[in-house]
Protein backbone atom coordinates (compact mmCIF):
# COMPACT_ATOMS: atom_id res chain seq x y z
CA UNK A 159 0.00 0.00 0.00
CA UNK A 160 1.45 3.36 -1.04
CA UNK A 161 0.73 6.79 0.38
CA UNK A 162 -2.39 8.26 -1.20
CA UNK A 163 -4.19 4.95 -1.33
CA UNK A 164 -7.33 4.31 0.62
CA UNK A 165 -9.91 1.56 1.02
CA UNK A 166 -12.92 1.93 -1.27
CA UNK A 167 -15.35 -0.48 0.30
CA UNK A 168 -16.18 -1.69 3.78
CA UNK A 169 -14.61 -5.13 3.24
CA UNK A 170 -11.44 -3.38 2.01
CA UNK A 171 -11.55 -1.11 5.02
CA UNK A 172 -11.81 -4.08 7.38
CA UNK A 173 -8.92 -5.83 5.64
CA UNK A 174 -6.66 -2.76 5.67
CA UNK A 175 -7.32 -1.87 9.29
CA UNK A 176 -7.56 -5.28 10.89
CA UNK A 177 -5.19 -4.49 13.77
CA UNK A 178 -3.93 -1.50 15.75
CA UNK A 179 -0.59 -2.01 14.07
CA UNK A 180 -2.19 -1.69 10.61
CA UNK A 181 -3.78 1.58 11.73
CA UNK A 182 -0.53 2.98 13.12
CA UNK A 183 1.38 2.07 9.94
CA UNK A 184 -1.28 3.77 7.84
CA UNK A 185 -1.29 6.94 9.95
CA UNK A 186 2.50 7.10 9.72
CA UNK A 187 2.21 7.10 5.91
CA UNK A 188 -0.46 9.76 6.03
CA UNK A 189 1.44 11.99 8.41
CA UNK A 190 4.81 11.61 6.70
CA UNK A 191 3.93 11.04 3.03
CA UNK A 192 7.58 11.51 2.02
CA UNK A 193 8.64 8.95 4.61
CA UNK A 194 9.38 9.34 8.33
CA UNK A 195 12.50 11.23 9.28
CA UNK A 196 13.77 11.48 12.86
CA UNK A 197 13.59 15.12 14.00
CA UNK A 198 16.77 14.63 16.04
CA UNK A 199 19.17 12.72 13.79
CA UNK A 200 17.35 12.72 10.41
CA UNK A 201 17.52 8.94 10.23
CA UNK A 202 14.76 7.39 8.17
CA UNK A 203 14.98 4.07 9.98
CA UNK A 204 12.30 3.85 12.64
CA UNK A 205 9.48 1.58 13.70
CA UNK A 206 6.11 2.29 15.32
CA UNK A 207 5.75 1.14 18.92
CA UNK A 208 2.63 -0.15 20.61
CA UNK A 209 2.35 3.15 22.47
CA UNK A 210 1.94 5.04 19.20
CA UNK A 211 5.51 6.30 18.94
CA UNK A 212 8.05 6.16 16.14
CA UNK A 213 11.22 4.72 17.64
CA UNK A 214 14.34 5.89 15.80
CA UNK A 215 16.78 3.12 15.07
CA UNK A 216 19.63 5.58 14.78
CA UNK A 217 19.44 7.52 18.06
CA UNK A 218 16.57 5.95 19.98
CA UNK A 219 14.52 9.17 19.93
CA UNK A 220 10.77 8.62 20.08
CA UNK A 221 8.34 10.77 18.11
CA UNK A 222 4.61 10.61 18.74
CA UNK A 223 2.51 9.63 15.73
CA UNK A 224 -0.57 11.39 17.03
CA UNK A 225 0.63 14.45 18.96
CA UNK A 226 -0.87 17.65 17.63
CA UNK A 227 -3.68 15.76 15.89
CA UNK A 228 -7.25 14.99 16.91
CA UNK A 229 -6.01 11.61 18.14
CA UNK A 230 -3.69 13.32 20.63
CA UNK A 231 -3.71 11.41 23.94
CA UNK A 232 -6.66 9.29 22.95
CA UNK A 233 -7.16 6.22 25.08
CA UNK A 234 -9.37 4.59 22.51
CA UNK A 235 -8.02 2.24 19.86
CA UNK A 236 -7.03 4.00 16.62
CA UNK A 237 -9.08 1.38 14.84
CA UNK A 238 -12.20 2.72 16.52
CA UNK A 239 -11.32 6.23 15.38
CA UNK A 240 -10.80 5.10 11.81
CA UNK A 241 -14.09 3.23 11.93
CA UNK A 242 -15.77 6.39 13.18
CA UNK A 243 -14.31 8.38 10.27
CA UNK A 244 -15.35 5.78 7.78
CA UNK A 245 -18.86 5.67 9.15
CA UNK A 246 -19.27 9.44 9.36
CA UNK A 247 -18.11 9.99 5.78
CA UNK A 248 -19.98 7.08 4.22
CA UNK A 249 -23.34 8.16 5.60
CA UNK A 250 -24.87 10.06 2.74
CA UNK A 251 -26.42 12.70 4.96
CA UNK A 252 -23.98 12.70 7.79
CA UNK A 253 -24.00 11.21 11.21
CA UNK A 254 -25.71 11.86 14.49
CA UNK A 255 -24.05 11.23 17.84
CA UNK A 256 -26.66 8.62 18.68
CA UNK A 257 -26.00 6.79 15.42
CA UNK A 258 -22.25 6.82 16.04
CA UNK A 259 -22.69 5.57 19.58
CA UNK A 260 -24.80 2.66 18.35
CA UNK A 261 -22.67 1.62 15.42
CA UNK A 262 -19.38 1.69 17.34
CA UNK A 263 -20.80 0.48 20.63
CA UNK A 264 -19.37 3.51 22.43
CA UNK A 265 -19.96 3.60 26.16
CA UNK A 266 -21.75 6.91 26.32
CA UNK A 267 -23.61 9.39 24.19
CA UNK A 268 -21.24 12.06 25.46
CA UNK A 269 -18.23 10.22 24.02
CA UNK A 270 -19.93 9.86 20.64
CA UNK A 271 -20.85 13.53 20.68
CA UNK A 272 -17.28 14.57 21.51
CA UNK A 273 -15.87 12.36 18.77
CA UNK A 274 -18.23 13.77 16.20
CA UNK A 275 -17.28 17.30 17.09
CA UNK A 276 -13.58 16.49 16.92
CA UNK A 277 -14.13 15.00 13.49
CA UNK A 278 -16.15 18.00 12.35
CA UNK A 279 -13.28 20.18 13.44
CA UNK A 280 -10.98 18.15 11.20
CA UNK A 281 -13.27 18.70 8.23
CA UNK A 282 -11.95 22.20 7.71
CA UNK A 283 -8.59 21.95 6.07
CA UNK A 284 -6.08 24.39 7.52
CA UNK A 285 -4.95 26.84 4.86
CA UNK A 286 -7.59 25.67 2.39
CA UNK A 287 -7.95 27.48 -0.90
CA UNK A 288 -10.26 30.42 -1.14
CA UNK A 289 -13.17 30.50 -3.58
CA UNK A 290 -12.47 32.08 -6.96
CA UNK A 291 -13.90 32.91 -10.37
CA UNK A 292 -17.35 34.37 -9.72
CA UNK A 293 -18.88 34.01 -6.29
CA UNK A 294 -22.32 34.77 -4.88
CA UNK A 295 -22.33 36.08 -1.31
CA UNK A 296 -25.32 36.51 0.97
CA UNK A 297 -26.31 36.01 4.59
CA UNK A 298 -29.18 34.07 6.11
CA UNK A 299 -30.70 33.14 9.44
CA UNK A 300 -30.49 29.55 10.60
CA UNK A 301 -32.37 27.88 13.42
CA UNK A 302 -34.89 29.20 15.86
CA UNK A 303 -38.41 30.24 15.07
CA UNK A 304 -38.89 33.32 12.99
CA UNK A 305 -40.94 35.89 14.83
CA UNK A 306 -41.05 39.14 12.95
CA UNK A 307 -38.19 41.55 12.90
CA UNK A 308 -37.56 41.24 9.21
CA UNK A 309 -34.84 39.48 7.30
CA UNK A 310 -31.85 41.27 8.83
CA UNK A 311 -33.06 41.08 12.40
CA UNK A 312 -31.05 39.06 14.88
CA UNK A 313 -33.42 37.37 17.28
CA UNK A 314 -33.02 33.80 18.41
CA UNK A 315 -31.55 32.72 15.12
CA UNK A 316 -27.93 32.61 14.10
CA UNK A 317 -26.79 34.66 11.15
CA UNK A 318 -24.74 32.65 8.66
CA UNK A 319 -22.71 34.15 5.83
CA UNK A 320 -22.74 32.08 2.65
CA UNK A 321 -20.43 32.16 -0.37
CA UNK A 322 -20.96 29.92 -3.41
CA UNK A 323 -18.90 29.70 -6.59
CA UNK A 324 -20.76 30.24 -9.84
CA UNK A 325 -19.99 27.42 -12.28
CA UNK A 326 -22.20 28.09 -15.25
CA UNK A 327 -25.67 27.35 -13.96
CA UNK A 328 -24.25 25.06 -11.26
CA UNK A 329 -22.56 25.57 -7.90
CA UNK A 330 -18.85 25.07 -7.33
CA UNK A 331 -17.39 25.11 -3.84
CA UNK A 332 -18.97 26.86 -0.87
CA UNK A 333 -17.97 28.50 2.40
CA UNK A 334 -20.21 29.05 5.41
CA UNK A 335 -19.53 31.00 8.56
CA UNK A 336 -21.46 32.27 11.55
CA UNK A 337 -21.29 36.04 11.70
CA UNK A 338 -22.23 38.46 14.43
CA UNK A 339 -24.54 40.65 12.39
CA UNK A 340 -25.08 41.95 8.88
CA UNK A 341 -22.74 44.92 9.24
CA UNK A 342 -19.77 45.53 6.96
CA UNK A 343 -17.51 44.81 9.94
CA UNK A 344 -18.86 41.26 10.07
CA UNK A 345 -19.43 40.45 6.42
CA UNK A 346 -16.41 41.99 4.70
CA UNK A 347 -13.90 39.95 6.80
CA UNK A 348 -15.93 36.83 5.91
CA UNK A 349 -15.50 37.63 2.21
CA UNK A 350 -11.78 38.22 2.70
CA UNK A 351 -11.36 34.84 4.40
CA UNK A 352 -13.55 32.91 2.01
CA UNK A 353 -12.90 34.48 -1.39
CA UNK A 354 -9.64 35.06 -3.27
CA UNK A 355 -8.78 38.68 -4.16
CA UNK A 356 -9.71 39.74 -7.69
CA UNK A 357 -12.79 37.50 -7.74
CA UNK A 358 -16.13 38.78 -9.02
CA UNK A 359 -18.37 38.97 -5.94
CA UNK A 360 -22.11 39.06 -6.60
CA UNK A 361 -24.33 40.36 -3.79
CA UNK A 362 -27.75 41.85 -3.32
CA UNK A 363 -28.30 45.55 -2.72
CA UNK A 364 -27.62 45.54 1.04
CA UNK A 365 -25.59 48.71 1.83
CA UNK A 366 -23.18 46.51 3.84
CA UNK A 367 -21.71 45.22 0.62
CA UNK A 368 -21.00 48.66 -0.87
CA UNK A 369 -17.36 48.38 0.28
CA UNK A 370 -16.68 45.06 -1.48
CA UNK A 371 -15.18 46.86 -4.47
CA UNK A 372 -12.76 48.71 -2.18
CA UNK A 373 -11.18 45.60 -0.66
CA UNK A 374 -9.86 43.98 -3.80
CA UNK A 375 -12.88 42.44 -5.48
CA UNK A 376 -14.92 43.14 -8.58
CA UNK A 377 -18.32 43.89 -7.07
CA UNK A 378 -21.52 43.14 -8.94
CA UNK A 379 -24.67 44.21 -7.14
CA UNK A 380 -28.06 42.77 -7.92
CA UNK A 381 -30.89 44.84 -6.59
CA UNK A 382 -34.25 43.26 -5.84
CA UNK A 383 -36.26 46.44 -5.83
CA UNK A 384 -37.59 47.30 -9.25
CA UNK A 385 -35.85 44.37 -10.90
CA UNK A 386 -39.10 42.44 -11.09
CA UNK A 387 -37.28 39.40 -9.70
CA UNK A 388 -37.56 37.63 -6.37
CA UNK A 389 -34.49 37.64 -4.11
CA UNK A 390 -34.02 33.90 -4.66
CA UNK A 391 -33.71 34.41 -8.40
CA UNK A 392 -31.04 37.07 -8.02
CA UNK A 393 -28.68 34.84 -6.04
CA UNK A 394 -29.95 31.36 -6.89
CA UNK A 395 -26.86 29.43 -5.78
CA UNK A 396 -26.61 30.75 -2.25
CA UNK A 397 -30.33 30.25 -1.83
CA UNK A 398 -30.03 26.67 -3.03
CA UNK A 399 -27.17 26.06 -0.57
CA UNK A 400 -29.16 27.61 2.26
CA UNK A 401 -32.20 25.46 1.59
CA UNK A 402 -30.05 22.31 1.47
CA UNK A 403 -28.32 23.35 4.70
CA UNK A 404 -31.62 23.92 6.49
CA UNK A 405 -33.03 20.64 5.25
CA UNK A 406 -29.87 18.84 6.43
CA UNK A 407 -29.99 20.43 9.88
CA UNK A 408 -33.65 19.49 10.23
CA UNK A 409 -33.28 16.01 8.78
CA UNK A 410 -30.04 14.54 10.07
CA UNK A 411 -30.00 16.50 13.29
CA UNK A 412 -33.74 17.04 13.77
CA UNK A 413 -32.99 20.71 14.09
CA UNK A 414 -31.43 19.95 17.47
CA UNK A 415 -28.32 22.01 16.89
CA UNK A 416 -27.27 24.43 19.58
CA UNK A 417 -26.19 27.73 18.22
CA UNK A 418 -22.91 27.52 20.12
CA UNK A 419 -22.08 24.42 18.06
CA UNK A 420 -23.46 25.61 14.76
CA UNK A 421 -19.95 26.45 13.41
CA UNK A 422 -19.03 22.75 13.60
CA UNK A 423 -22.15 21.72 11.70
CA UNK A 424 -21.44 24.34 9.07
CA UNK A 425 -17.97 22.80 8.67
CA UNK A 426 -19.41 19.33 8.21
CA UNK A 427 -21.97 20.53 5.70
CA UNK A 428 -19.27 22.40 3.76
CA UNK A 429 -16.98 19.34 3.79
CA UNK A 430 -19.74 17.14 2.39
CA UNK A 431 -21.01 19.67 -0.10
CA UNK A 432 -17.59 20.47 -1.56
CA UNK A 433 -16.91 16.78 -2.07
CA UNK A 434 -20.36 15.79 -3.26
CA UNK A 435 -18.95 14.72 -6.64
CA UNK A 436 -16.33 12.37 -5.14
CA UNK A 437 -16.57 9.04 -6.91
CA UNK A 438 -15.69 7.05 -3.83
CA UNK A 439 -17.00 7.60 -0.35
CA UNK A 440 -13.67 6.09 0.64
CA UNK A 441 -11.99 9.23 -0.70
CA UNK A 442 -13.96 11.36 1.75
CA UNK A 443 -12.86 9.12 4.54
CA UNK A 444 -9.27 9.41 3.33
CA UNK A 445 -9.45 13.22 3.22
CA UNK A 446 -10.85 13.27 6.71
CA UNK A 447 -8.07 11.00 8.01
CA UNK A 448 -5.50 13.24 6.33
CA UNK A 449 -6.99 16.35 7.86
CA UNK A 450 -7.42 14.72 11.26
CA UNK A 451 -3.66 14.34 11.34
CA UNK A 452 -3.13 17.98 10.39
CA UNK A 453 -5.18 19.85 13.00
CA UNK A 454 -4.62 20.86 16.59
CA UNK A 455 -6.08 18.71 19.31
CA UNK A 456 -9.29 20.10 20.74
CA UNK A 457 -9.67 19.62 24.49
CA UNK A 458 -13.15 18.57 25.50
CA UNK A 459 -13.50 21.69 27.63
CA UNK A 460 -13.26 23.84 24.55
CA UNK A 461 -15.73 21.71 22.66
CA UNK A 462 -18.45 22.11 25.24
CA UNK A 463 -17.48 25.68 25.97
CA UNK A 464 -18.74 28.56 23.92
CA UNK A 465 -15.37 29.76 22.74
CA UNK A 466 -16.19 28.90 19.14
CA UNK A 467 -19.51 30.63 19.16
CA UNK A 468 -19.62 34.03 17.56
CA UNK A 469 -19.64 36.66 20.30
CA UNK A 470 -23.03 37.88 21.51
CA UNK A 471 -24.85 35.38 19.34
CA UNK A 472 -27.40 34.69 22.02
CA UNK A 473 -27.68 38.24 23.27
CA UNK A 474 -30.93 40.05 22.66
Ligand SMILES: [Zn+2]
Pocket residue numbers: 196197198199200201214215216217218219
Ligand atom coordinates in the same frame (compact mmCIF):
# COMPACT_ATOMS: atom_id res chain seq x y z
ZN1 LIG B 1 17.05 9.60 15.46
